[in-house]
Every structure is written in C-alpha cells, then in structure tokens.
Amino acid sequence: xxxxxxxxxxxxxxxxxxxxxxxxxxxxxxxxxxxxxxxxxxxxxxxxxxxxxxxxxxxxxxxxxxxxxxxxxxxxxxxxxxxxxxxxxxxxxxxxxxxxxxxxxxxxxxxxxxxxxxxxxxxxxxxxxxxxxxxxxxxxxxxxxxxxxxxxxxxxxxxxxxxxxxxxxxxxxxxxxxxxxxxxxxxxxxxxxxxxxxxxxxxxxxxxxxxxxxxxxxxxxxxxxxxxxxxxxxxxxxxxxxxxxxxxxxxxxxxxxxxxxxxxxxxxxxxxxxxxxxxxxxxxxxxxxxxxxxxxxxxxxxxxxxxxxxxxxxxxxxxxxxxxxxxxxxxxxxxxxxxxxxxxxxxxxxxxxxxxxxxxxxxxxxxxxxxxxxxxxxxxxxxxxxxxxxxxxxxxxxxxxxxxxxx
Amino acid sequence: xxxxxxxxxxxxxxxxxxxxxxxxxxxxxxxxxxxxxxxxxxxxxxxxxxxxxxxxxxxxxxxxxxxxxxxxxxxxxxxxxxxxxxxxxxxxxxxxxxxxxxxxxxxxxxxxxxxxxxxxxxxxxxxxxxxxxxxxxxxxxxxxxxxxxxxxxxxxxxxxxxxxxxxxxxxxxxxxxxxxxxxxxxxxxxxxxxxxxxxxxxxxxxxxxxxxxxxxxxxxxxxxxxxxxxxxxxxxxxxxxxxxxxxxxxxxxxxxxxxxxxxxxxxxxxxxxxxxxxxxxxxxxxxxxxxxxxxxxxxxxxxxxxxxxxxxxxxxxxxxxxxxxxxxxxxxxxxxxxxxxxxxxxxxxxxxxxxxxxxxxxxxxxxxxxxxxxxxxxxxxxxxxxxxxxxxxxxxxxxxxxxxxxx
DNA sequence: ACGATTAGTTTATTGCCTGAACTATATGCG
DNA sequence: CGCATATAGTTCAGGCAATAAACTAATCGT
Numbered sequence: 011x012x013x014x015x016x017x018x019x020x021x022x023x024x025x026x027x028x029x030x031x032x033x034x035x036x037x038x039x040x041x042x043x044x045x046x047x048x049x050x051x052x053x054x055x056x057x058x059x060x061x062x063x064x065x066x067x068x069x070x071x072x073x074x075x076x077x078x079x080x081x082x083x084x085x086x087x088x089x090x091x092x093x094x095x096x097x098x099x100x101x102x103x104x105x106x107x108x109x110x111x112x113x114x115x116x117x118x119x120x121x122x123x124x125x126x127x128x129x130x131x132x133x134x135x136x137x138x139x140x141x142x143x144x145x146x147x148x149x150x151x152x153x154x155x156x157x158x159x160x161x162x163x164x165x166x167x168x169x170x171x172x173x174x175x176x177x178x179x180x181x182x183x184x185x186x187x188x189x190x191x192x193x194x195x196x197x198x199x200x201x202x203x204x205x206x207x208x209x210x211x212x213x214x215x216x217x218x219x220x221x222x223x224x225x226x227x228x229x230x231x232x233x234x235x236x237x238x239x240x241x242x243x244x245x246x247x248x249x250x251x252x253x254x255x256x257x258x259x260x261x262x263x264x265x266x267x268x269x270x271x272x273x274x275x276x277x278x279x280x281x282x283x284x285x286x287x288x289x290x291x292x293x294x295x296x297x298x299x300x301x302x303x304x305x306x307x308x309x310x311x312x313x314x315x316x317x318x319x320x321x322x323x324x325x326x327x328x329x330x331x332x333x334x335x336x337x338x339x340x341x342x343x344x345x346x347x348x349x350x351x352x353x354x355x356x357x358x359x360x361x362x363x364x365x366x367x368x369x370x371x372x373x374x375x376x377x378x379x380x381x382x383x384x385x386x387x388x389x390x391x392x393x394x395x396x397x398x399x400x401x402x403x404x405x406x407x408x409x410x411x412x413x414x415x416x417x
Numbered sequence: 418x419x420x421x422x423x424x425x426x427x428x429x430x431x432x433x434x435x436x437x438x439x440x441x442x443x444x445x446x447x448x449x450x451x452x453x454x455x456x457x458x459x460x461x462x463x464x465x466x467x468x469x470x471x472x473x474x475x476x477x478x479x480x481x482x483x484x485x486x487x488x489x490x491x492x493x494x495x496x497x498x499x500x501x502x503x504x505x506x507x508x509x510x511x512x513x514x515x516x517x518x519x520x521x522x523x524x525x526x527x528x529x530x531x532x533x534x535x536x537x538x539x540x541x542x543x544x545x546x547x548x549x550x551x552x553x554x555x556x557x558x559x560x561x562x563x564x565x566x567x568x569x570x571x572x573x574x575x576x577x578x579x580x581x582x583x584x585x586x587x588x589x590x591x592x593x594x595x596x597x598x599x600x601x602x603x604x605x606x607x608x609x610x611x612x613x614x615x616x617x618x619x620x621x622x623x624x625x626x627x628x629x630x631x632x633x634x635x636x637x638x639x640x641x642x643x644x645x646x647x648x649x650x651x652x653x654x655x656x657x658x659x660x661x662x663x664x665x666x667x668x669x670x671x672x673x674x675x676x677x678x679x680x681x682x683x684x685x686x687x688x689x690x691x692x693x694x695x696x697x698x699x700x701x702x703x704x705x706x707x708x709x710x711x712x713x714x715x716x717x718x719x720x721x722x723x724x725x726x727x728x729x730x731x732x733x734x735x736x737x738x739x740x741x742x743x744x745x746x747x748x749x750x751x752x753x754x755x756x757x758x759x760x761x762x763x764x765x766x767x768x769x770x771x772x773x774x775x776x777x778x779x780x781x782x783x784x785x786x787x788x789x790x791x792x793x794x795x796x797x798x799x800x801x802x803x804x805x806x807x808x809x810x811x812x813x814x815x816x817x818x819x820x821x822x823x824x
Numbered sequence: 825a826c827g828a829t830t831a832g833t834t835t836a837t838t839g840c841c842t843g844a845a846c847t848a849t850a851t852g853c854g
Numbered sequence: 855c856g857c858a859t860a861t862a863g864t865t866c867a868g869g870c871a872a873t874a875a876a877c878t879a880a881t882c883g884t
Contacts, residue, residue, distance in 0.1 A: 026471045027442035028841060029871050035434035036872085056831055064433045065873055070832060087880095093830025094880040235666035249754070251666055258756025259642035259658055265753040270746050270784045273678060281786040282749065339677050340750075342689065346672040347656070347751055349665025377677045379688040435872055436839050443841085463862055472842055477863060494849095500861025501849040 033072075036064060037413045040072045044082055044099050045410055049125065052085050052098025073099065079416045080105060080167075081124070081409070101125050106161060107409075108171035108205060109402030110154055111217070112146060114138060114191050114243065115307075119154045120395075121161040121168060122402045124409070126227060128395070130160045143186075143197045151204050158205070169409065169416070170210025172401025173201065174220035176244065178262045181214045187262070190279045191243050209416060210405060218356075219264060220404065221396030222248025223255055225354050227403050228391045235350050237341060238390075239266050241357035243308065244279075245287045249348060255404075256348075267291070269340040286340040290333035292358055298329035312358055319365050327365060334366040338373020342381070345374075351381045356390040363389055440479075443471060444820045447479045451489055451506050452817055456532060459492050459505025480506065486823045487512060487574075488531070488816070508532050513568060514816075515578035515612060516809030517561055518624070519553060521545060521598050521650065522714075526561045527802075528568040528575060529809045531816075533634060535802070537567045550593075550604045558611050565612070576816065576823070577617025579808025580608065581627035583651065585669045588621045594669070597686045598650050616823060617812055625763075626671060627811065628803030629655025630662055632761050634810050635798045642757050644748060645797075646673050648764035650715065651686075652694045656755060662811075663755075674698070676747040693747040697740035699765055705736035719765055726772050734772060741773040745780020749788070752781075758788045763797040770796055 043058050053061070059069040076082040083102045087095040101124040111118040115138065120131030134153055138146045150173075158168050177189025186197040201212035215223075222238035225248075229236075234253040240246040245267030249256040257263050267287040268280050275284030288294055292308060301314050318326035337359065345351050355363060367387065374382040392399055409415070450465050460468070466476040483489040490509045494502040508531035518525045522545065527538030541560055545553045557580075565575050584596025593604040608619035622630075629645035632655075636643075641660040647653040652674030656663040664670050674694040675687050682691025695701055699715060708721050725733035744766065752758050762770060774794065781789040799806055816822070 024446070024469075026446060026469055026475075026841085027439040029436060029439060029839090029869090031442075032434040032436060032439060032871060035438075039431070039433060054831070062431075062433055066832065067834080067874085068433075068872055071871085089881070091830080092828070092882050094832075096831060247754075260756045260758075263754060263756035265756075268753040268785075269750040271677070271680060273743070273746050273784070282784050284784070336680070339680050343676040343747075343750055344754055346675040347654075347670060347754055349667045349670035349672075351667075377680070377689050377691070378675075433872085436841090436870090439840065439871095461862070473863065474843080474865080475841055478840085496850070498861080499851045499859070501847095501863075503862055 034412065034414045036062075036068065037072055037075060038411055040064070040069060041076055041081060041413045042410050044076075045101055045124065045406070047100075049127075052088070052100050054088075054096030054098060056096060058099070075417065076413060079413065081413060081416060104166050106166045106168050107210075107402045107405040108154060108158065108168050108208075109220075109398035109400070110150060110171060110173040110204070110212075111220075111398045111401065112138060112150060112173070112175045112192070113217070113397075114176065117146065117150045117153055118398055119150065119157045120398050120402065121157055121166065122399065122406075123166070124406050126399065126403055126406070128399070129164070129166065130157050131395075131398070132157050139191070139193055143192075143194055143199075146192075147199065147204060154205050168205070168208055170208050170405040171205045171212040172215055172220065172404050173199070173204065173212055174215045174217045174397035174401045176217040176242065176246065178265075179214050179216050181257070181261050184214050186214075188280075210409060213401070213404060213408070215397075215401050215404065216246065216248070216262060216264070217397045218246025219248040219255055219257065220398075220400035221246075221356055221390075221392070222250050222264075222354075222400065223404050223407075224392045224396040224400035225356075225390060226250050226253060226255075227399075229354070229388075230391060231388070233352055233354075233388075236352040236354050236388075237264075237266060237344055237348070237350050238354045238356060239337065239341070239359060240390075240396075241290065241292065241355075241359040241362075243292050245291050246357075249344075249350065251348070251350065266340055266344060269343055271336045271339040286336055289336040290340075290359075295329050295333050295358070295362075298332060299323075299326040300329075301326070312361060316361065319362070330362050330365045331369045333362070334369035335373045337366070338370045339377055341370075342374055342377035345378045345381045351383075352386040352388075353382070354388050354390055356393075356396060360389045360393070441819065441821045443469075443475065444479055444482060445818055447471070447476060448483055448488060448820045449817050451483075452508055452531065452813070454507075456534075459495070459507050461495075461503030461505060463503060465506070482824065483820060486820065488820060488823060511573050513573045513575050514617075514809045514812040515561060515565065515575050515615075516627075516805035516807070517557060517578060517580040517611070517619075518627075518805045518808065519545060519557060519580070519582045519599070520624070520804075521583065524553065524557045524560055525805055526557065526564045527805050527809065528564055528573065529806065529813075530573070531813050533806065533810055533813070535806070536571070536573065537564050538802075538805070539564050546598070546600055550599075550601055550606075553599075554606065554611060561612050575612070575615055577615050577812040578612045578619040579622055579627065579811050580606070580611065580619055581622045581624045581804035581808045583624040583649065583653065585672075586621050586623050588664070588668050591621050593621075595687075617816060620808070620811060620815070622804075622808050622811065623653065623655070623669060623671070624804045625653025626655040626662055626664065627805075627807035628653075628763055628797075628799070629657050629671075629761075629807065630811050630814075631799045631803040631807035632763075632797060633657050633660060633662075634806075636761070636795075637798060638795070640759055640761075640795075643759040643761050643795075644671075644673060644751055644755070644757050645761045645763060646744065646748070646766060647797075647803075648697065648699065648762075648766040648769075650699050652698050653764075656751075656757065658755070658757065673747055673751060676750055678743045678746040693743055696743040697747075697766075702736050702740050702765070702769075705739060706730075706733040707736075708733070719768060723768065726769070737769050737772045738776045740769070741776035742780045744773070745777045746784055748777075749781055749784035752785045752788050758790075759793040759795075760789070761795050761797055763800075763803060767796045767800070 118133040178187040247266030272284035278285035525540040654673030679691035685692040
C-alpha cells in the first residue's frame with residue numbers, strides 16, 4: 011500500500027461525497043495550477059484547461075468563482091502566434107498572508123503575497139524567556155497589527171496567518187506543549203487575538219516544521235521528500251514526505267534532535283538521555299570547542315567558533331566533527347525508519363557545513379550505507395526567514411487546498 | 418497542517434474530479450460500513466444510510482452495484498420492533514483473497530474471506546536460502562494453486578492476493594531489493610505468474626509491514642497508530658499511522674531493526690553499524706545467552722532460551738534484559754521522530770515478554786520520558802499467521818477503497 | 825478582405841445525489 | 855378482523871457539476 015495521494019475531493023473520510031466536493035476539488039486544482047506558474051508567467055484559461063485535463067467550459071466556470079472570491083486576477087492580454095489573444099491569470103496581488111515567529115530573543119512578523127513574496131517584515135529584539143507568554147503575545151499582536159497596517163496602506167488584505175514557535179505544539183488545540191528554550195509548558199494561545207478578523211484564522215507550527223515547509227516551497231531541486239534539521243540551541247526537525255509535512259498522529263513528529271544517539275550519554279533538557287541535541291546542539295558544540303557562552307550573544311559565539319575553525323584550532327574542529335558524526339547517526343536512523351534519503355541543513359548546521367560535511371557524510375555512509383548520495387545533503391535555501399515564510403506559506407497552501415472557504 | 422484524510426472522492430492528486438469519483442467514493446463508503454460490521458451483525462440499507470449520512474435512495478442504488486459486482490450478499494430478513502423487516506447485507510462469503518508468505522524455512526499460502534476469516538491454509542517446510550528465488554516462487558505458485566483449488570471446491574472465488582517476504586521491497590515495481598536472510602538482492606518477481614487470472618492482481622509486502630496490517634485489523638483496542646516490531650533472525654518493523662501503513666516515499670519505511678542504538682557497536686548484516694538487530698535479534702540474544710544455535714532449529718533455540726529464563730540462568734536473563742533495553746532505545750527514537758507512542762511486540766519479543774517487558778519499559782522511560790504508558794506496549798494479537806493475514810487483508814482493504822474495480 | 829487559428833462562452837446532455845412521495849411489510853390494539 | 859402506526863426500501867422530479875460540441879470573439883497572414 012502506498013501513501014494516499016492528498017485528499018482532493020473529499021471533505022473528510024467517512025463522510026459521503028457529493029458533487030460539491032468535486033467542485034471544491036477542481037477549484038483547488040485550478041487555483042493550484044495558477045499558483046504554481048513561475049513568477050511573471052500568467053496562464054490563460056485555455057492553458058489551465060489543457061494542464062489540468064478539465065474542459066475549457068469547466069475552467070471558465072471555476073475561474074469565475076476564483077475571480078469573484080478575489081483570489082485570482084485577470085491581467086492583460088497576450089498573443090501567442092495566431093488567434094484570439096488570451097487573458098492572463100495570476101494570484102491576486104492584493105491578497106496576502108501573515109507569518110509570525112516567536113523565538114528566544116526576538117519576535118517577528120511579515121506579510122507575503124499569495125505567491126510567497128515578502129512584502130513587509132518587522133523584527134523586534136526581545137527577551138522572551140522571562141515574564142511568561144502573555145506579554146510576548148501582546149507584543150507580537152502589536153507587531154502584527156503594525157505590519158498589517160503597513161500592508162493595508164498598500165491596499166493589501168491579509169487573509170490569514172501562521173505562527174511558528176520553537177517547541178512542541180498541538181496545532182489543533184492551539185497549544186504549546188513545551189518550549190524549553192522559552193520556558194513555556196502547556197500554554198494555550200489565543201490565536202484569534204493575535205490577528206483579529208481574518209477569514210482564515212491563524213495556524214500554529216513548530217518552528218522547524220514551518221521552516222521545512224519553506225524549504226519545500228523554495229528548494230531549487232524541487233525535492234518532495236526530505237528531512238530538514240535546524241541547529242539552534244535545540245536541534246529541530248521537520249519531515250517532508252510526498253510534498254506534505256509529516257506531523258504524525260499527535261501533530262509533533264520530526265523531533266530529530268531527540269533521537270538517542272548515545273545511550274550512555276548525558277541527560278537532555280527534554281528529560282531523556284543521550285539525545286542528538288546533547289551532542290550537536292549549539293551549547294554542546296561551543297562547550298566542546300572551549301568557547302565560553304557568557305557575555306556573548308549566540309550569534310557572536312557562533313562567529314567566534316567559525317573564526318576558531320578558520321584558524322584550524324583542533325578543539326573547535328573536533329567539536330564540529332563530533333557534531334557531524336552524531337548528526338549522521340540520527341539521520342541514518344531517520345532514513346531507516348522514514349525511508350527518507352535526503353537532508354536539508356539549517357541553522358548552525360548550515361553555517362558549519364564546510365567543517366561538518368565530511369564527518370556527516372562519513373557517518374551516514376557508516377550507519378546507513380548506500381542511502382545518502384553526497385548531493386542529497388543540501389543547505390537551507392531560505393535561511394533565517396524560513397520559519398516565518400513557512401508559516402505564511404502554509405496558509406496559502408491550505409487556501410489552495412480549499413479555495414471555497416473564501417466564497 | 419494535519420495528515421490528510423485518505424482521499425475519498427478523488428482518483429489521484431492533480432487530476433480533475435468528476436461525478437464518477439463521487440460514485441466511487443460513496444461505493445467505498447458503503448462497502449466499508451458493511452465490512453466494518455462485527456461478525457454476525459448484518460446491517461440493513463437503512464442502517465448504512467444513517468451511519469454514512471447518505472440518503473436511503475443513494476444507498477439502495479450503491480448497494481445494487483455492490484450486489485451486482487458480487488461483493489455483497491443479501492442475507493435473510495430481520496425484524497427490529499415494528500415496521501417492515503430489513504434485509505441484511507454482508508460481504509459475499511464466496512469472494513476471497515489469498516495471502517502468501519515466503520520465509521527462511523517455509524512457504525505458506527492461505528485464503529481468507531473478505532471478512533478476514535481464514536478458510537484454508539497450507540504451509541510447506543522448505544529451505545529457501547539455497548537455489549535462488551526461481552524454485553521458491555515455483556513452489557509457492559504450486560502451493561497457491563493447490564490452496565486456490567481447495568477454496569474453489571468450496572465455491573469460493575479468489576479475487577487477488579498479497580505476498581509477504583522478509584526483506585526490503587519496492588511494491589510498485591514488484592521487486593525485492595534485499596532480503597538478507599534469503600540471500601536475495603534486486604529480485605524481480607513475476608507476481609502475475611504466482612496467482613494467475615485474478616482480477617485484482619497480487620501485491621508485494623515486507624513481512625513486518627504485512628503483519629502490522631494484520632495487527633491493525635485484529636487489535637482488540639482498535640489502535641490506529643502504533644509501531645509493530647517483530648523479532649526474528651532480523652528485527653522487522655511496520656508503522657501504522659492513522660490506520661494506514663506508513664511506507665515512506667520509497668515504499669520501505671519502518672526498518673526499526675536498523676535504527677542505530679550503539680554507534681560504537683558491531684557491524685550489521687545490512688552493512689551498517691550498531692543496528693538494533695545486532696543487539697536484539699535472535700542470533701544476538703542466543704549468543705549472549707550462551708545458547709548454541711548449531712544443530713537446532715530456531716524454534717528449538719528459542720524454546721531452550723525460555724527454559725533457561727525459567728530456570729533463572731543469569732546469562733539468559735541479562736541477554737534478554739539487554740535486548741529489551743536497546744529495543745527501548747530504538748522505540749524511544751521512533752516515538753520522537755514519528756510521534757507514535759504505542760507499540761505492538763511480535764516474534765520472539767512477544768515470546769520473551771515476561772522477561773523483556775520491565776527493561777523495555779524502563780528504557781522507554783529513560784530515553785523518552787512520559788511518552789509510553791505501560792499499557793501502550795502490547796503483544797501481537799495474531800501471532801505467527803500475521804504476515805499472511807495482513808497480506809491477504811490488504812487486498813480487501815484496497816478493494817474496499819476502490820470497489821469499482823470489480824464492475 | 826477573408827480564411828485560418830486560437831480563446832473563451834453558450835447550450836444540450838449525462839451522471840449522481842437529494843428530498844419527497846410512494847409502496848411494502850411488519851406490529852399492536854380495539 | 856381491521857386499521858393505525860412504524861420502519862424498510864423504491865420511484866421520481868429537481869438540482870448541480872462536468873462534458874462535448876457548437877458558437878462567438880479576436881487576432882494574424884496573405
């Protein structure tokens with residue numbers, strides 16, 4: 011049995027299908043084609059018809075719905091050879107979505123159009139570890155309102171949003187289960203208050219999961235199956251299987267940072283023992299490299315580490331070597347369990363790639379021989395903004411999956 | 418984003434939906450309800466209608482199709498209080514599917530009806546390690562023909578089949594990538610020749626995956642998310658997520674036996690290092706327990722081990738303790754990556770449960786604290802026949818998913 | 825100017841589900 | 855016995871969505 015194709019025409023499993031589902035499915039199909047077109051290329055109704063297999067008549071009718079919903083816009087005429095010129099179709103540039111991020115030492119909010127172009131973004135430095143979650147959310151709501159107003163001045167309407175936090179989340183319940191680096195446990199978020207009066211609401215994401223979605227959208231190779239591992243203080247992970255985020259039964263799969271890579275290892279902040287994070291997280295690497303964390307921001311510490319590596323300091327080199335080796339152990343196990351043989355490195359793993367790559371590849375070859383070609387280990391295509399872009403993009407994705415929600 | 422519900426009305430992603438898809442979806446829905454009913458309970462059209470949400474008119478029409486396809490049968494009348502008595506519906510008892518299994522030292526074939534009751538089964542002892550795959554498949558084809566004839570004498574028609582093999586498979590290509598214990602590498606199977614002239618063909622499965630499907634069907638608690646781990650010479654695994662087998666992008670996810678649990682460990686038959694199999698597989702346990710494998714079948718060796726455990730022999734106890742401990746390491750990592758907190762033990766893990774359970778639970782608590790309640794570690798409900806039942810049952814499942822294939 | 829060519833719309837048809845009316849078959853009570 | 859009541863299942867008109875084919879619209883080439 012193969013993974014099911016993503017549900018196209020069904021409202022839910024176990025519920026009767028009716029012709030309305032067909033309409034929804036085909037609306038999604040048409041909107042998806044229009045959204046997929048490269049920037050600057052505007053498909054015509056006829057092109058959409060031949061690309062989807064729908065008839066011209068059906069596409070005309072479906073496009074009419076999308077125009078009325080304000081999701082799609084007609085743009086100029088264009089002539090291809092003989093015949094009547096075609097009317098271009100594009101995602102409506104005045105419809106947008108918001109991405110938000112709460113991290114340890116900043117909050118951030120940004121608006122992208124439906125094609126994923128960042129229109130506005132603001133980041134606010136802020137120590138989010140003290141004072142609990144209430145002031146953080148209040149500050150973020152303010153920042154979001156500001157960014158939204160800026161977008162609104164440009165005539166852009168925000169349809170919905172996504173929020174990324176560095177911790178375990180229950181998206182259905184809008185609840186942060188644990189975010190060790192924020193010191194949050196079982197925090198219920200009022201997502202509605204964060205971005206009031208948007209038709210599509212606000213979705214909650216784990217940071218690495220959101221970043222994985224951003225990678226999915228922006229990867230030049232168009233890979234549809236990979237593990238994204240993000241090295242921060244913690245080690246986060248996001249699993250993309252069949253161009254979908256895999257979140258598991260409870261919504262928080264992908265904790266690559268807590269794979270056990272050394273059963274005799276030290277205690278982890280998660281309560282476990284010998285997790286990858288205890289050997290390849292930032293604190294572990296900096297400590298092993300002999301770089302004191304005190305009186306420095308984390309960015310500065312990583313910069314110091316890179317200098318040490320460039321200087322060829324043995325302690326730094328062996329610290330990174332160890333991190334790469336154990337990262338390989340965890341990814342080898344992931345490859346075996348999930349059958350994914352492609353990796354995208356983010357956070358400090360991307361920064362340290364020049365020194366990390368060889369030990370990582372060696373480790374992969376030792377623990378999962380023949381499963382990872384070197385070109386299957388890539389670096390993040392979106393970098394720092396990944397979580398925000400991914401959270402925003404996921405709203406677009408859910409909109410494309412169910413365009414009827416805006417009618 | 419949550420796992421998509423299984424596609425109900427869509428043929429495939431990226432293809433236009435039409436009204437025929439609605440029909441297919443609803444056929445599946447109706448057949449599914451009829452199949453779900455407990456043994457001996459026969460739903461009426463009216464009950465199916467209220468259970469599914471379809472109208473009586475639609476259900477009547479859909480049931481007619483299923484009757485004509487021979488998938489469903491009307492059975493007697495039954496009176497519930499007042500009113501016209503209802504006509505019972507059941508899966509047609511004369512339609513059946515075949516499950517087949519190739520293992521190291523036997524081949525087996527059996528026929529079950531669509532409700533999963535085993536009608537005939539034959540097992541043939543056979544050394545499948547020598548001589549390559551051709552004679553094995555010839556022998557299995559013979560055995561299948563025999564079993565099919567026996568079922569045919571009872572008036573039962575075989576609609577399709579499933580074959581389980583102990584190795585990595587590519588189901589789409591009908592290819593066994595590697596089956597170390599059989600000595601097979603990149604073997605293409607002619608599944609059509611194995612069971613000629615069946616309308617639904619033959620599907621190929623990894624043995625543990627098939628067994629996981631059988632567990633899914635027969636679990637008393639009706640769990641829909643679990644890891645099945647089967648202890649044999651190798652350690653196999655099957656992942657069930659949302660009542661679906663998770664096979665990963667390439668079709669061979671779930672290799673729990675090759676999670677790295679000891680990076681400094683010994684070489685594994687898969688080419689890796691420190692795999693779970695090298696510490697919790699049968700050979701590893703028997704060797705650590707000091708039980709010589711020579712001049713015994715594997716069953717006898719395990720029996721000897723159980724005697725030693727009952728006698729309280731320290732070497733045997735510590736061997737099993739170690740196996741349980743490392744099994745816990747692997748399952749803790751699986752829980753983190755897949756977000757699955759429920760386990761079903763099969764093979765020797767089930768047999769050794771009295772001695773294995775405590776170290777396993779301790780290990781789970783150490784490496785993934787709070788994720789596994791003791792009652793979430795269960796034993797196989799189907800035992801030895803699991804792979805065969807699962808392979809057969811998967812054909813029923815795919816038939817319920819797409820009943821129109823028989824019309 | 826006019827045919828060729830391509831884009832998009834209109835119209836008739838088909839398939840499928842729905843709701844309401846209808847038929848069928850039982851029970852229970854006077 | 856007869857009739858009200860209740861439940862199962864069928865028939866039929868209506869609506870929606872996709873399709874195919876005919877039709878209108880707009881442009882190019884000669």
